[in-house]
Amino acid sequence: MRATQNTAQSSFIVLQIGNRRFALAADAVVELSAPVRLHTFPHTSPAVIGVIVRRGRVVPVYDAAPLLAGRSFSHHRFYVVARRQFGQASELGAMPVSGECELASGEMQPPSTGSPAYVCGVLPVGEDSVPVLDFNTLVNIYVSPEREPAGAGASS
Amino acid sequence: MNATRKREGGLRRRSRSETVLLFAVAYQKFAVAAASVQEIRSTDSLAGNAVEIDQPVLSKVRHILEHGGHTFYVVNAGAHFGLPVSRPSLLLILRESRVAVLIDSIERMTEIPAPYPLPLAFAGAERRWYRGLAYWDDMVIPVLQPGGFLTAQEFEQLERAAKSTASQHDLQGVGPA
Numbered sequence: 332m333r334a335t336q337n338t339a340q341s342s343f344i345v346l347q348i349g350n351r352r353f354a355l356a357a358d359a360v361v362e363l364s365a366p367v368r369l370h371t372f373p374h375t376s377p378a379v380i381g382v383i384v385r386r387g388r389v390v391p392v393y394d395a396a397p398l399l400a401g402r403s404f405s406h407h408r409f410y411v412v413a414r415r416q417f418g419q420a421s422e423l424g425a426m427p428v429s430g431e432c433e434l435a436s437g438e439m440q441p442p443s444t445g446s447p448a449y450v451c452g453v454l455p456v457g458e459d460s461v462p463v464l465d466f467n468t469l470v471n472i473y474v475s476p477e478r479e480p481a482g483a484g485a486s487s
Numbered sequence: 488m489n490a491t492r493k494r495e496g497g498l499r500r501r502s503r504s505e506t507v508l509l510f511a512v513a514y515q516k517f518a519v520a521a522a523s524v525q526e527i528r529s530t531d532s533l534a535g536n537a538v539e540i541d542q543p544v545l546s547k548v549r550h551i552l553e554h555g556g557h558t559f560y561v562v563n564a565g566a567h568f569g570l571p572v573s574r575p576s577l578l579l580i581l582r583e584s585r586v587a588v589l590i591d592s593i594e595r596m597t598e599i600p601a602p603y604p605l606p607l608a609f610a611g612a613e614r615r616w617y618r619g620l621a622y623w624d625d626m627v628i629p630v631l632q633p634g635g636f637l638t639a640q641e642f643e644q645l646e647r648a649a650k651s652t653a654s655q656h657d658l659q660g661v662g663p664a
Contacts, residue, residue, distance in 0.1 A: 375611030
């Protein structure tokens with residue numbers, strides 16, 4: 332059986348974080364939101380930079396840019412909103428996106444050897460191969476207790 | 488799936504409302520249920536009732552307040568939340584608690600919609616600090632848990648420090664500053 336035999340053409344949102352492009356499965360994305368106001372308050376949870384309010388919900392915002400692109404960016408064009416699982420429960424989470432977003436269709440290929448756990452595959456887009464992110468794994472790895480700062484008040 | 492739906496339902500804004508005090512520390516706004524505040528005093532008015540802890544065990548608690556026959560630990564809210572240094576001018580004396588909180592200013596007393604639960608993404612000490620998040624006047628404001636300023640362990644540490652301070656003062660014949 333060939334590796335691609337079970338894969339079908341799927342839709343992906345291709346987004347830009349810093350200078351790098353990543354993709355998320357379109358069915359994992361709940362919304363692409365305009366850069367609404369980020370509300371901040373003191374907390375100690377790493378990678379969470381604040382919350383936005385979308386459709387009557389308070390949505391935590393994760394800044395994955397330091398992990399994915401090497402640093403945070405003060406300007407962004409969208410928030411990509413996806414669902415994060417917490418055992419049986421789930422909630423929405425948002426991630427700032429720096430550039431334009433595109434909708435692409437294609438067959439996701441397996442990730443290359445040594446890819447981080449949050450990369451679940453590779454999507455050929457034009458001449459590029461764009462890493463496909465698993466949002467849940469990404470934020471779970473990023474906010475793991477090992478990364479938690481010792482002191483309080485990592486104010487977002 | 489059902490659990491997900493239930494949780495989503497819980498995140499919807501409910502129609503209940505409550506009266507809160509909105510206050511500021513280092514330009515950060517917070518809310519606390521008005522019913523949980525016993526008294527608001529100016530820091531100037533407390534000079535005679537506050538005792539400085541000789542060897543502070545917690546950087547956020549440097550004074551003990553004797554008030555109405557009770558002892559209160561004075562928590563600097565800015566230090567508690569890791570905010571930039573500010574000039575607290577008011578003290579919130581909390582009801583049914585041995586905590587008084589130094590804050591910069593009271594913004595207003597108002598009615599706000601019932602707070603949203605704190606998202607699960609917030610997994611640190613803030614789960615103890617906040618009862619939820621209120622969306623009011625186009626702002627998201629953390630609603631404080633009055634019991635979240637000091638842990639049981641911190642109370643124990645402070646009690647030991649307070650006893651030591653009291654015995655030092657007894658030896659020196661010193662009263663409240």
